[in-house]
Amino acid sequence: MASRASHDYYRDDMTRMPPLRSIAQTLCLDRRVRKVTAAEAYALARKQHDVMDTDLPVYPPAARRLGLPEGATVIDNCHGRIVGRTAKARRFYNRMEPSERRKVEADLREAVYEMQRYPLIKAEAILGLDADLMIKATIVTTEDDAVNVFNWLANFTPYEELAEVYAKSPVLPIPDILVVGFNHWTTRDPYYHNEGGPQLALVDEEANVIFNLGMRYFGERKKGTLTLAWTSGMRLGMAACHGGIKEIDFSGCQDAEVQAKGKRSIAFFGLSGTGKSSHTNSHDNGGTLPAGFSKVVLHDDAFQIDCAGKVCRVWEPTLFDKTDSRPLGHPDWRYTISAMNLALTENDGKVLPLGQDVRNPNGRALIDRDLLGAYVNRCAFPDIMVWLMKDTCLPPVVRFADRGLAVAMGASLMTRRNLAENVNEDELKKLVFEPFANPFRVYELWKDVEAFLNVFVAGAVGYAFNSVGFWKSSDRDLRNIPLATSLTLQTALLLDQLEWRDWDLLPGAQIPEKESVERLLPGYAATYDPENVENRERYLETLKDRFHQRRVFLQNSDLHNQPELLMKLVNALMARA
Structure with a gap:
């Protein structure tokens, strides 16, 4: 089942398009925003000041799936104070009073205005690996946040990979998902959460839109996107499962x-x-x-239970796992695609990511689902x-x-x-x-x-x-x-x-x-x-x-x-x- 683009979803009355979706959609359609592939995002990510290269090969089947160059190696994106999710930064647009909405809408427009001073990139993915539950998603962010675009595409599925399957799937009464990230956002307004830095995760689940402002941690992009996918599944009568x-x-x-x-x-x-x-x-x-x-x-980590069909369906082809129990040499490392907040160490002349939370708590890695052995995209009712x-x-x-x-x-x-x-x-x-x-x-x-x-x-x-x-x-x-x-x-x-x-x-x-x-x-x-x-x-x-x-x-x-x-x-x- 395929989700619907904004124009198709609201075409009977375009004035129904909510403000947050309109803001995100307008940004997505800015012709200066450059669309990138996973390989292009990977190349840009390697140039970021907070991304380090290692000598650990990206798991070869995943590298081929993502179109990475021969011999691509795992990159490690390290953050500062914040190395985990910030639940208190979330604001739910549909629970706000009218005056609060107007304030947040204005602040958001100002943030996007500032965001457009930067070179911007976008990418498209498909959430869901079973043809009966697929949703298209777009992410927009600054070029110097390319590592999160690469990780997002690796975590889900680049659109081109499932385009043919997606095109044949029935249309869902669900709008596409839009994700906007702007790490450079800052504010002194006490309305917004400030634990280690000002942060805002602004959610409109009805419009299938989320804004991550001031949030570098990839988990915010992943779980924000999944939040909208889970909610979409709920709207279709399925149970959302973390x-x-x-x-x-x-x-x-x-x-x-x-x-x-x-x-x-x-x-x-x-x-x-x-x-x-x-x-x-x-x-x-x-x-x-x-x-x-x-x-x-x-x-x-994430699936949907369809009671009517007596099946369960999956959203992602990868695992976003903690590495606190994976020492150097652990066999799981061979399945790694990307790393976050891990120490580096030199072993036999090779620079390798070091797990076990040596650098900071909550070290993570994106790991291919092949780690699990045999896997499926749908399974029996639990x-x-x-x-x-x-x-x-x-x-x-x-x-x-x-x-x-x-x-x-x-x-x-x-x-x-x-x-x-x-x-x-x-x-x-x-x-x-x-x-x-x-x-x-x-x-x-x-x-x-x-x-x-x-x-x-x-x-x-x-x-x-x-x-x-x-x-x-x-x-x-x-x-x-x-x-x-x-x-x-x-x-x-x-x-x-x-x-x-x-x-x-x-x-x-x-x-x-x-x-x-x-x-x-x-x-x-x-x-x-x-x-x-x-x-x-x-x-x-x-x-x-x-x-x-x-x-x-x-x-x-x-x-x-x-x-x-x-x-x-x-x-x-x-x-x-």
């Missing part, structure tokens, strides 16, 4: 009981640092998957949905027998901030709620709640994995939950190896029966059974408080505009602690 999903096929296994499982798909939802990629990308779940299985991955929680009161795995509780736990997903985000030290210490692990939602929460309720009604089963550690004697004195334990539990879900008992502290939730889990993880019950916690009275108080916080969070959200839906979720979150 998560990873894979499909396991057991039909090749020798054991007849295992073989009978056929294909099972499992999705993971969590913010950076919760194990989303580790669970999605793990080759064999730490050796716990049976011999003879096969696996395909859709993506580890059988299993896992919320990755940073809640110390939850055991390593909880099953939700009640759909309302499954949705309520996703809608009030509890986590902690991390160094992938541009926040101060106090914010890093706070427990926060991020519904469905998607900080990029720009529409009402109740729409997400309805979408995910549809997913569970359509047959998915919900679980929570605790990814931070389980209560030993306090919220700080925790029992470690190794990744190997979580991967073993993942396999157990896929193979239905666990039996469940109702958790008396949370109606509608279940925890593993002792005998079934001990067969897989000896000592599990003694370590993680909520009955065995130390300082139990304090544990029960904290558990009760956590679920009270969840209820209050939902009651203070826009769900109050949908009282029946709100009551369904609130009533499901009644812990008996």
Whole structure:
């Protein structure tokens, strides 16, 4: 399905074109703005003052896909104070009062006026790799921001690569996406966020436009663009997923009981640092998957669930991964396309990017999806949905027998901030709620709640994995939950190896029966059974408080505009602690 250009989308009444789209569209059509390919953007990027060349080859298949010259090497774009996303810089045009809109529109026109003093470039991409879900996007920025254009084209797909497929796809009732970046923007106006420098991410999700002003970090371009793609998918009736999903096929296994499982798909939802990629990308779940299985991955970060079609579709051909766990010589480096905020080191006469967050937190690399092994552009509807929680009161795995509780736990997903985000030290210490692990939602929460309720009604089963550690004697004195334990539990879900008992502290939730889990993880019950916690009275108080916080969070959200839906979720979150 193809999106529509501005003229086609608004042709019945051009006065319906919103101001922000008109401003962006006018800039895009300025004939002085030079259109560039990925190869041209790469050549320009190598000349930028903040971009360094390395001796690490760009992953050859990706280099060919992007049209890069023979022997192209990975470039490293390093920033200053800000090396992560700045959520507080976002302003949502459609939530503003009329007077506020007029102010922002004027400030934006002034910013574009200043932007046009610089040589400008633009590029076109296609978001989505399945012919049934494709959206055209255009990015415009200054020539000295070419590295972000190159990374954006590498992260998505240069238009020319899928032009024929796109031309044959049915037309969507969705406008093309427009992205404008201007790193040189500055202001002293206290209205705009200033954490390490003035920044503005101005979003009009109805017009499919985003402006990144004063924001160098590539993650702003990537997630801003994805925000509009996810929202477009929502407008088409699909659930927007900031998560990873894979499909396991057991039909090749020798054991007849295992073989009978056929294909099972499992999705993971969590913010950076919760194990989303580790669970999605793990080759064999730490050796716990049976011999003879096969696996395909859709993506580890972004996809869309189509309940009507019972399929999931992917947006991107690459991974934008943290490199904190990838030392020099790690096999993943061979799949690298581009690097951001990484130290450089010299090894055997070669200058190479150095991960492990040596230079600064949140070092990143764009990595080809070939890293995942076999992958697909669409996969089966998820059988299993896992919320990755940073809640110390939850055991390593909880099953939700009640759909309302499954949705309520996703809608009030509890986590902690991390160094992938541009926040101060106090914010890093706070427990926060991020519904469905998607900080990029720009529409009402109740729409997400309805979408995910549809997913569970359509047959998915919900679980929570605790990814931070389980209560030993306090919220700080925790029992470690190794990744190997979580991967073993993942396999157990896929193979239905666990039996469940109702958790008396949370109606509608279940925890593993002792005998079934001990067969897989000896000592599990003694370590993680909520009955065995130390300082139990304090544990029960904290558990009760956590679920009270969840209820209050939902009651203070826009769900109050949908009282029946709100009551369904609130009533499901009644812990008996």
